[in-house]
Amino acid sequence: MRGEVGKGGSPRPSCTGRSPCPPDESELALLTDAELRRLSRLRKTGDRGRFTTSTVLAKRAIAAELGINPRCVELDRRCEHCSADHGRPRVPGSGLHLSIAHASDVVGVAITRSGPIGLDVEPDAGDDLRDLAGQLLGDGERAATPVDVLRYWVRKEAAVKATGDGIGIGLRDVVVSGPEERCKGSWLSGRSG
Template identity: 40%
Template sequence: MRPPPCDVWWARTDWLRPEHLTVLGAAESERLRRYRYPADRDRSALGAVLLRAVAARALGSAPGAVAVDRSCPSCPGSHGRPVLPGTGLYVSTSHSGAFVVVAATRAGPVGVDVEEEPSRLGTDLRVGALGPREAAGTTDAAGFVRCWARKEALLKAVGMGITVPLAEVDLGPPGEPPRLRRFPGARPDQVYVTDLPAAEGYAGAVCVLAPGPVPVRHHDAGPLLHSGLFGEPSVTGGPVLSGGRVR
């Protein structure tokens, strides 16, 4: 029997509207007030809003009624990975540059990551993040961010974040389909990783801890974000998917 699908929802940061913020909880709103730069605040806000919208759609509830637990396992803060207690729905969110992405599935713990290509790629960063096989097959920034996104997605799914040396996580060179070759925190036969159809200048990946392959379905989040879930929409966002790829 095939695992349940993983739904990946894409949005652009300029789709954020004032009415979206009304569904956030007190802890989420307080966290947003601590951001120094508006662009960072808006990305985080839209990620929290989209996660609630996706969960509400799957659970048949209102976005503001979704209980999101972001407890950190290492401190009393509310900045851990999002958990929806008692729902059986696993979620993950990521944002970079102009894009926000949320993944949701019932197949197992999930991690998603999207990364914008850096304008410069230092040698130290490449050496510290890539294993020997990955480094040998990585010749440019596009390949590097693809490797990085794969690793981030896996670590999010496992619930570790970047708490282990990235060079110890081997998912293969960027020119090959991702496959777990080395990582002490997960069994290769219980890890499904796939690259996402990111826009030019970006790379993305999603990881589900389940015997794969897990069907991955991509969605434009515009209609969801500008639906009746948030009251009367102030503007309609345009499609972010075109020909099977993000644009």
């Protein structure tokens, strides 16, 4: 499993967890009515577990940073473009920036005060990643191994999570540091805003 944090600097605190099990009652108690409605729309046990674990992990990390009870943390997931509940998670009025990622049974949460942040985790899919390279790599980007492709993928997805753009913008146009380079603080070259 590989993960990257992008744009806003080092997250504090950052947490990861494994979510192979369905949510338990103590976790469900931290969810708002809107989050419970969203959870009810998820049909697969793994999806339900990942959603609940990531939400609870985020609320606990935010609560620890703010010195409050996790039940007092409200996440705003409204999309900035259409207001549906699939947007970048925010914590209004807190001064915190947040990113949540999950894949397979790994969940990660990153929070920071320094600016927008993006986090991504992806399973190592081995040689299957080579097929993805053509859709992912932009001009001048080279991947010698499947691990290089995976690094580009998680860095690019973390970058578009930080900006709130999402992968729909086309990842070939997202410029990130190369797989052997350290991650840079601001990954999108030539982007305004």
